[in-house]
Amino acid sequence: MAIGSNPPFRVHGQLPDLHEPTLITMLSGWIDASGAAAAAMETLVSELSAEPLITFDADTFIDFRARRPTMELRDGVNTKIIWTTPEIRRGRDSEGHDVLLLTGPEPDSAWNYFAATVSELAVQLGVRRAIGLGAYPFGAPHTRPVGLSCTSPNADLVASLPYAKNSVDVPAGLEAILEHEFYNRGITDVVGLWAQVPHYIAAMAYPAAGATLVEAVAHIAGISVDANPLRREAAIQRERLDQLVLGNPDHADMLRQLELAYDAARGANSDAVNDNGAQVLFTGELPTMDELAAEVEQFLKEQH
16 A cells, blocks of 8 residues: 555654654553553653654544544633544654654544554654554452563564463454554564453553553563653552452452462462462352452542
């Protein structure tokens, strides 16, 4: 595809000359447990001082009956309408590395057209690497480091990464479509990173997952970004979650069994034994995500 004279986007100024930028994608509307990927993208936008470079045509890609714009009303005066549309922002880290950030809502229509347009722009801008961000609920305790899984059309790249590799047929988000578009256009260093959020926390913010995504992006892309603000939020939340669990014997038992099952599944079986030295298998019934999330949220409200 060659971009014609009437492209479905507007460039703010001119397309710049960039040096092998990394393109990072997080489009809202698909799976993002705890808003972890959105929090990671917000951190990247802030850390990289990213400014709008390309805005995509809203009428082409967005159904505003499903995603209505916001009317800003002040004392009866309709001051402005706030539209939501996908955009590419341009940023740079402290060491001068160029980074592009594809943000905003996932398009409601014309996915093939959007993916082809984005990939063509990526080629024109000299993109070397593309990284997508997401998060999903997982059977993991909050007392363990956040795990990551990865996706890519590049089998060699997947094999080289130290992240979980899953085999499953699931509905695809646009990020997955972009992976193939980039790969088919010669951007073979393309990967989707997915944070594994404890299932009982997936209905509330979980900054530890956002921090893990930011740190993984920094490592893979070779850029300098600071995840410490998210890490500080995560430390505060961890303390509050621990207080909640310690205050409820049922929750404490649930968490311990979840830890044992989690560690055993990863080969860390040294702790997965009872007082008699026999291996402990998880046989209890975990609370549902909604049940435990509701109690956690109520606890945090009481703690302000």
